[in-house]
Amino acid sequence: MGDERCAVVGVGQTQYKAVRADVSIAGLVREASERALDDASLDWGDIDAVVIGKAPDMFEGVVMPELYLADALGAVGKPMMRVHTAGSVGGSTAIVAAGLVQAGIHERVLTMSFEKQSESDAMWALTVSQPFQAPLVAGAGGFFAPIIRSYMRRSGAPEHIGMLVAVKDRANAMRNPLAHLHEPDLTLEKAKESPMLWDPIRYVETCPSSDGACAMVLAGEKTADGASKRPAWIHGTAMRSEPTIFAGRDQVNPQAGRDCAADVYAQAGITDPRAAFDCAEVYVPFSWFEPMWLENLGFCAPGEGWKLTEAGATAFDGDIPWNPSGGVLSSNPIGASGMIRFAEVALQVRGLAGEHQVDDARTALGHAYGGGSQFFSMWVVGAEKP
Amino acid sequence: MRDIAVVGFAQSKHVESDTHHNEVEMLMPVIADVVKQSGIGAKEIGFTCSGSCDYLIGAPFSFVQALDAVGAWPPISESHVEMDAAWALYEAWVALQHGDIESALVYGFGKTSTGDLGEILNLQLDPYTVAPLGLDHLSYGGLQARAYLDTTGRSERDLAEVAARSAHDARDNPNAVRRGEVTADDVLGEPPVRSPLRPFDCAPITDGAAAVVLAAGDLARRVCSRPAWIRGIDHRIEAHQLGVRDLATSMSTALAGDTAGVASGAVDVAELHAQFSHEELILREALGLGDEVRVNPSGGALGANPVMATGLIRIGEVAHRIHDGSATRGVAHASSGPCLQQNLVCVLEGTD
Amino acid sequence: MSTEPVTMMVEAIRLDFELGAGTAQSRFLLGLADGELRGQRCPVCRKVYMPPRGSCPTDGVPTEEEVLLPDHGIVTTFCVVNLQFHPAAPPAPYVCAQVLLDGADTPLFGLVAGVPADEVRMGMKVKAEWKPREEWTTNLMNIKWFQPTGEPDAAYETYQEHV
Numbered sequence: 038m039g040d041e042r043c044a045v046v047g048v049g050q051t052q053y054k055a056v057r058a059d060v061s062i063a064g065l066v067r068e069a070s071e072r073a074l075d076d077a078s079l080d081w082g083d084i085d086a087v088v089i090g091k092a093p094d095m096f097e098g099v100v101m102p103e104l105y106l107a108d109a110l111g112a113v114g115k116p117m118m119r120v121h122t123a124g125s126v127g128g129s130t131a132i133v134a135a136g137l138v139q140a141g142i143h144e145r146v147l148t149m150s151f152e153k154q155s156e157s158d159a160m161w162a163l164t165v166s167q168p169f170q171a172p173l174v175a176g177a178g179g180f181f182a183p184i185i186r187s188y189m190r191r192s193g194a195p196e197h198i199g200m201l202v203a204v205k206d207r208a209n210a211m212r213n214p215l216a217h218l219h220e221p222d223l224t225l226e227k228a229k230e231s232p233m234l235w236d237p238i239r240y241v242e243t244c245p246s247s248d249g250a251c252a253m254v255l256a257g258e259k260t261a262d263g264a265s266k267r268p269a270w271i272h273g274t275a276m277r278s279e280p281t282i283f284a285g286r287d288q289v290n291p292q293a294g295r296d297c298a299a300d301v302y303a304q305a306g307i308t309d310p311r312a313a314f315d316c317a318e319v320y321v322p323f324s325w326f327e328p329m330w331l332e333n334l335g336f337c338a339p340g341e342g343w344k345l346t347e348a349g350a351t352a353f354d355g356d357i358p359w360n361p362s363g364g365v366l367s368s369n370p371i372g373a374s375g376m377i378r379f380a381e382v383a384l385q386v387r388g389l390a391g392e393h394q395v396d397d398a399r400t401a402l403g404h405a406y407g408g409g410s411q412f413f414s415m416w417v418v419g420a421e422k423p
Numbered sequence: 424m425r426d427i428a429v430v431g432f433a434q435s436k437h438v439e440s441d442t443h444h445n446e447v448e449m450l451m452p453v454i455a456d457v458v459k460q461s462g463i464g465a466k467e468i469g470f471t472c473s474g475s476c477d478y479l480i481g482a483p484f485s486f487v488q489a490l491d492a493v494g495a496w497p498p499i500s501e502s503h504v505e506m507d508a509a510w511a512l513y514e515a516w517v518a519l520q521h522g523d524i525e526s527a528l529v530y531g532f533g534k535t536s537t538g539d540l541g542e543i544l545n546l547q548l549d550p551y552t553v554a555p556l557g558l559d560h561l562s563y564g565g566l567q568a569r570a571y572l573d574t575t576g577r578s579e580r581d582l583a584e585v586a587a588r589s590a591h592d593a594r595d596n597p598n599a600v601r602r603g604e605v606t607a608d609d610v611l612g613e614p615p616v617r618s619p620l621r622p623f624d625c626a627p628i629t630d631g632a633a634a635v636v637l638a639a640g641d642l643a644r645r646v647c648s649r650p651a652w653i654r655g656i657d658h659r660i661e662a663h664q665l666g667v668r669d670l671a672t673s674m675s676t677a678l679a680g681d682t683a684g685v686a687s688g689a690v691d692v693a694e695l696h697a698q699f700s701h702e703e704l705i706l707r708e709a710l711g712l713g714d715e716v717r718v719n720p721s722g723g724a725l726g727a728n729p730v731m732a733t734g735l736i737r738i739g740e741v742a743h744r745i746h747d748g749s750a751t752r753g754v755a756h757a758s759s760g761p762c763l764q765q766n767l768v769c770v771l772e773g774t775d
Numbered sequence: 776m777s778t779e780p781v782t783m784m785v786e787a788i789r790l791d792f793e794l795g796a797g798t799a800q801s802r803f804l805l806g807l808a809d810g811e812l813r814g815q816r817c818p819v820c821r822k823v824y825m826p827p828r829g830s831c832p833t834d835g836v837p838t839e840e841e842v843l844l845p846d847h848g849i850v851t852t853f854c855v856v857n858l859q860f861h862p863a864a865p866p867a868p869y870v871c872a873q874v875l876l877d878g879a880d881t882p883l884f885g886l887v888a889g890v891p892a893d894e895v896r897m898g899m900k901v902k903a904e905w906k907p908r909e910e911w912t913t914n915l916m917n918i919k920w921f922q923p924t925g926e927p928d929a930a931y932e933t934y935q936e937h938v
Contacts, residue, residue: 040521058782061551093483094505098788099554100478100547101505104760107660114678117660117765118514121505123484129502133514140520141424160860162483175856175864175871182854183873187938190852190897190931236855236868236892278471278501280491280832284822284880285936293498300500408487412501445797447830451837465835481792491828494835538792546788555786 042422043138044261044268045383047077047254053217053368056155057248062097063109066151069250070110073147076389077254078265081111084254085143090120090130090150091372092407095162097153110149122276124320124407126150127251127375128414131403132274134255135416139271144257151250152370159246159371178235178243178323180409185325186237188289194328194343199242200228202324203366205352210363212353212393217247217368242324242366249370251377258422269383269418272400273304281409288410294333297413302335305400305417311336311350315398316358316385318378320405322365327351331359334404353393361385361393375405379416386420427519428643428650429771430526430636431461432739432746437600437631437727440536446485446632450492450532453632458528461636462646465494468636469524471501472515474508474531475731478543489532500524507531507696508633509734509757509767515637516656525642531732532632540628540730548761549663560698560761561625565617567670567762568701572619574671577704579619583610585700586623586725593722600727601627623725624700631729633736651742651771654752655683658767663760670762676709679768680754685710688772691750692717694737696758698724705763706756716754720744734758738769745773796913799829802841804913810905814879816840825879826915846903846918848876849929851937855892863916868892874901874921875937882937889922897938898928 049072051057057065066089074080087110089103099105103119110117122129127150134148152159163177175182188194207223210216223241231241261268277297279286298310307313319334321327328342336357337345345351351359360366362381365374382401384390390398399420406413433456435449458465471493475486486503495501504510508531515527541559548554568582587607593599601623610623643650659675662668680686693716697703707718719725721740724733734757741753752772759765796804799815803826806813814823815838817831823842824831831838853872856864870892873882887895889904901921911917 059780093477095477095483097550098546098786099550100543101476101759102550103506104547104660104764105549105663107764108662108664112660113662114659114675116658118510119505120502121486122501122503123487133502133517136514136517136521140517142517142520175854176860179854179856179860179871183852183871186854186897187852190938191935233855233857235871236857238854276500276502277498278490278495279498280495281487282828282881283496283832284817284820284824289938291498296498408484411487442795443798445795445800445829447828448797448799448837451830451835454835478790480794481790488828491830491832492835494831494833496833537794538790542790550786551784555784 041139041141042258042270043135043255044270045253045418046256046261046264046268047073047079048380048384049073049076049252050215051249052215053247053249053370055247057153062102062153063106065153065248066106066149066250067109069252070147070149073252073254079145079254084111084145084147086116086137086146087112088118088120088130088134088146088148090126091152092123092126093162095157096159096371097156122407122412124371125375125405125412125414126407127373127377128379128403128405129276131253131376131379132276132414132416135271135274138255138257145260146255147252148255149250149252150373150376152372153248154246154370155248175235178238181323182235182238184288185323188325188329189237191289192340192343197225198328198343198346199324200225201346202327203241204228206360206364206366209353209361209393210367213362216363217245238323244322244365244369247368247370249368249373251373251380253380266389267387267420269386270422272417272419272423273301274416275300276414278412281411289329290333290339291410293411294406294413297415298334301415301417310334311357314357314400314402316361316395317402318362318381319359320365320375320378321360322369324366327359358395361395375414378405379403383418386418425520426640426652427516427637428647428652429738429742430638430643430647430650431457432635432742433457433460434598434633434736434739435631436598437629437729439600439628441534441630446489446532446534447492450489450530450632453634454492454530457634457636463526463636463638468526468528469500470515470518470522470527471499472503472511472527472529474504474506474511475533476505479533479535479730480537507731507734507757507759509738512635512735512738513656513658513767516653519637519639526636526638528634528636529735530632530634531735533729533731534630535628535730536630561617561620563665563761564699565620568619568699570670571701571705579611580607581704582619582624582700583607585703586610589719589722589725590623592720593726596721596726598727599722600629602726620699626698626724626728629727629729631727631732633732633739635735635739649746649748649773651745651773653769654772655770657682660765663764665762673705673709673763673766676706676766676768679766680710683768683770685754685768685770688752690716690752690754692720692741692744692753694719694721694723694740695756696724696734696737698728702763710754734767741771745771797829799827803827807915807917808911808913810911812844812846812876814842814844816842822880823878824881825876825883844876844878847901847924848874849934850887850895850897850899850901851875851882851934852897853887853895870895875934885918886920888920896928898931898934900924900926900929
């Protein structure tokens with residue numbers, strides 16, 4: 038952790054939906070950024086630097102789009118950076134931006150992540166493989182489904198757990214007007230009728246493909262103390278990476294995730310995450326990652342995650358609500374999905390999450406991961422100063 | 424600000440086209456070399472950050488496999504920018520300023536020969552109004568060169584002299600790909616690629632990689648006899664649309680140079696990320712570097728241009744001259760985007 | 776003249792790349808053309824990589840020692856794919872599995888066929904089904920799929936560190 042305190046003083050998100058044909062890429066990112074500035078009661082001129090993130094450039098077909106977006110993001114004459122750490126990028130981007138404040142280099146930084154998947158074909162971009170490598174003939178789900186099967190074998194979790202997560206997150210999304218998927222009538226019975234895509238993953242257990250952007254204004258103590266709305270103070274940030282494939286790798290419960298959590302908890306003084314956090318926004322693109330990450334993040338012992346889900350502990354009215362916004366299962370502009378997690382927990386501890394506000398949320402965990410479950414980024418935010 | 428220094432620098436022996444090694448194989452010896460040089464154990468390094476571009480090899484997540492070259496186990500604290508690795512160095516420098524870490528590994532790599540660089544860089548332009556016109560980097564480079572010559576009254580011979588000097592200097596750089604004696608007359612004897620730019624005015628297609636190790640305060644002093652201290656570092660971006668900028672100058676370089684403190688002392692050496700000869704002249708003016716400053720003794724990007732590592736190499740080349748005592752204070756510059764849209768300036772200094 | 780906003784413009788982008796497989800992967804691919812599965816052993820941790828990556832990702836060193844592996848092993852984990860995701864895939868439902876060849880320390884991604892999809896199990900012993908020899912190239916697709924050998928399944932304890 039840096040010497041300087043850093044807080045989230047503004048959050049802005051776009052509507053998440055399959056196709057945002059009404060805006061260009063620049064229009065999309067500007068929409069989120071203006072909302073973040075409005076939330077912070079700041080103007081473009083108040084911003085010292087801009088840090089943006091997104092997933093692979095092939096998702097939109099624009100090489101290093103930060104260059105083209107400099108004008109729309111008011112970055113002209115300022116420092117601007119572009120982070121790319123696969124699916125964890127939204128979280129990593131926020132951490133890089135926070136670092137600029139914590140190091141005392143800047144006082145107010147705009148950070149933003151986006152994806153406009155409708156302008157290209159992300160499924161294609163994800164499966165581009167070199168001619169001498171066997172093609173990934175089953176898409177992203179084909180990569181993760183075997184890992185989920187391993188989890189089920191290791192933990193003995195019953196088949197319906199994944200569907201419980203999907204039903205819970207989609208119910209939460211009904212409280213979030215910005216969510217992409219609004220499925221008011223989804224029940225466990227209906228989920229069971231959902232087509233099995235990558236057995237054991239059903240269609241209902243997968244995330245959508247969304248257009249959208251999320252932005253935050255991060256600020257130093259001076260600005261945050263004078264903010265008109267309550268800031269979310271950053272109590273810890275951490276990133277960890279490990280290789281995609283190596284002998285003896287635990288893909289179900291990756292060491293990098295455990296190390297990242299241990300690091301961020303130590304910074305925030307957290308020893309019992311289930312008791313300490315009032316809510317969490319955790320990157321769950323396939324429903325089964327909720328029980329897997331419950332274990333990886335130390336909310337319970339290995340093999341016990343599914344029991345928390347089944348008991349309703351992670352539900353909106355449970356003792357530790359996970360993804361009250363509806364999560365990645367309800368909105369997924371890939372490059373932004375991690376930052377949405379980080380921003381949503383900031384909204385929670387600021388008391389500004391609207392209908393999906395968790396009562397009296399004071400301390401919360403934001404989480405993102407990417408690649409083959411190998412890149413992790415996390416932060417802990419609180420209503421109080423660290 | 425905490426004192427941070429470059430304590431190690433390594434680069435590949437760059438080639439125009441390396442068909443024998445993939446990126447990991449290109450990177451592994453460079454990273455092994457820089458870590459060894461740094462005197463810091465590979466597992467002791469506190470933070471790792473890299474810069475690369477997926478489009479260079481036409482596959483997403485090229486940085487993911489590159490991580491294999493690092494030996495990221497136990498898991499490491501790591502990040503990546505889709506920018507020249509000079510910005511990865513900036514991110515690492517920031518992390519060293521505020522984190523509980525003492526050292527960082529930075530690397531960048533690019534196999535520019537794999538695809539068509541002009542077609543790829545065309546996709547860097549505004550996707551709605553400019554990219555569809557098919558402009559490549561040579562074309563907008565030519566546009567800027569013309570604007571510069573017409574505004575300043577300088578001549579194509581001035582460009583040719585930069586190209587000839589760079590080729591001459593690259594002879595002493597075993598890692599450069601374009602090395603040899605070329606006179607300004609030779610440069611001018613070739614037909615333009617995009618008028619007024621001729622082949623020797625443009626950086627060669629290059630495959631290569633580079634890596635730097637940074638260390639803080641006492642650790643830097645312990646592992647390096649003459650650390651290259653980062654006295655100032657800043658980067659700025661300007662408008663993307665070429666029509667709204669004065670292409671004959673580089674406002675963002677001037678601004679970054681001011682913040683980094685270029686003018687606060689004498690400059691012995693400067694390594695400028697000029698992918699075209701006219702860019703060197705624009706950058707010299709923006710940074711206020713006089714004729715007494717030795718510019719691009721390595722041959723610069725005109726000698727070797729492994730895209731995404733070229734900017735980091737500028738920092739490494741200046742640090743190298745401070746390490747060996749041949750320079751005391753130097754300026755390194757990195758650039759990104761069409762017509763020098765984004766620029767980073769780093770001032771390095773050695774103390775005896 | 777239309778006053779409707781432009782909501783989509785289509786720009787066809789075509790980029791061509793010439794890729795080299797690299798030294799280590801070339802050795803592996805050349806082996807495939809001869810029907811051989813050449814793994815590589817890390818000089819530090821002694822683990823055998825299949826397919827070889829040219830380096831040990833955990834030790835960050837080149838893996839130069841070659842180890843010839845058999846074309847049989849076990850399914851550690853898998854999924855049944857019920858949709859057509861890729862032109863190179865067989866008709867759905869098909870099984871995408873991680874196959875741990877005997878003697879390897881990393882699993883290979885491959886298809887499992889020659890058995891109804893709902894009968895594929897973790898721990899199932901499988902063997903490569905190769906394309907006809909005259910169709911072999913420097914490509915992993917020389918192996919059409921893996922199919923059960925009929926031997927008893929491996930006990931979970933013997934491969935649990937790979938799931």
